[in-house]
Amino acid sequence: MKKIKVGLLGLGVVGAELANIINSNKEDIMQKYGIEMEIGKAYVRDLHKKRNADIPFSKLTDNANEVLNDSDIICECMGGSGTEATKDYVVRCIEMTKPVIMSSKKVIALYGKDIIDLCMTKKSQLRFDATVGGGIPIAKVIKECFKGEKITKAVGILNATSNYIYSSMERKGYSFEQALKKAQDLGYAENDPSEDINGFDALYKVIVLALFAMKSWVNIKEMSTKSFSSIDIVDMKYAQDLGYKIKPLAIFQKKKDKKFVYRVGPCLIAENHIAANVINNFNIIVFEGSNSGKLGFYGQGAGSKPTASAMYDDLVSVLKTSFDYEMDLYDGCDVIHDYRDFTNSLYWRVSVDNIIGKLALICNVFAKNSVNIEKVIQKDEVNGKMDVVLLTNSVESTVIDLITHEFENNKVDVNTIIPFFND
Ligand SMILES: NC(=O)C1=CN([C@@H]2O[C@H](COP(=O)(O)OP(=O)(O)OC[C@H]3O[C@@H](n4cnc5c(N)ncnc54)[C@H](OP(=O)(O)O)[C@@H]3O)[C@@H](O)[C@H]2O)C=CC1
């Protein structure tokens, strides 16, 4: 009987659950593939931390080299502050032509091109379906099913933590901080949650999806995000009054001239859009295919079990297949910062002292900058201040900066600016 030892780099939320799934499916692997698959060494930082997996202490190590040398296949479940180290371990596995299953989207987003190029040279196996969409088997669907499809456009909720936060604020009245704490307790957030709430985690996933679905390599050095944390509960309420939801959206498009247009940040989305009703830790990815039109994929985007399940699936797939020759079919794209292809209106919430002339001043500032006001809604006065919600046409960020600056000089507080997403 063939024996395979699976090494684990990381035994936290995802790694421990992956170990449980491997252990509970041993019989199945033996019957289907005639392979005796067992967990080898598991690399952790703290040998004495309590683990959610049934792994003997003798298998734990705080020396990653032991995992690399001892195993036939390596599952990387690290990430966190160890991005550089994770990349180095992955590279070393590939150099030894040991198959690697990855979870860290940050490592792929930063170093994916070099990692894939190395795999091509070494003819070594690599899978990273769990890096995006948690339990949604998106890479496999694209690989197996989209033979005649060209995917040019996508919209998604790709960060479970921020979606969980928004849903909890809207539905349970939690503050942003309370909801974030809950998301951390549930194992959804990154080691450093600023990765989630500042949109970087979603941006990494845009890069991974561009690779999977558009065969494009997009350089993160040219990209930026809008933080998800700038939203207040009142914005959600006002959005609802307008027939919209505020969602942590990622939108991207590959144009014919290989230009890549994207936006990651909060967006207003019509309440009857499929993504408006995706809540908690769920993700959705809606592609626009050349023949099929819109295609949506939905599932838990974070959490120990869905993510470990996606990794386990990748693990079994390397048992079944050999080198994946399709991986190198990507080309570079130029990143474009103006995202107005996706939006033609902006939501502004400003607050002002409730005194004569303030509304006129606000309208003048927009007019001076050639911005058309589509709607103005004056809200109730609270403590001498009133919120004014304005819907305007969409403008370049330089114009937004000019207007914001002028408002600041005139004691108009700019609380929120969010684009509407045009489907
Ligand atoms: N949680 C989720 O729902 C999802 C996570 N991912 C990705 O999976 C990876 C692991 O996530 P998760 O299991 O939640 O994270 P955890 O923090 O729970 O686990 C990380 C594991 O890696 C070990 N580790 C070793 N070196 C480092 C280091 N320098 N920094 C951080 N950890 C280190 C930790 O050791 P020790 O236990 O001793 O601290 C721990 O066992 C990340 O890349 C994440 O982005 C992907 C999809 C979903």
Ligand SMILES: N[C@@H](CC=O)C(=O)O
């Ligand atoms: N922190 C991530 C975990 C999964 O990728 C998220 O919240 O989506």
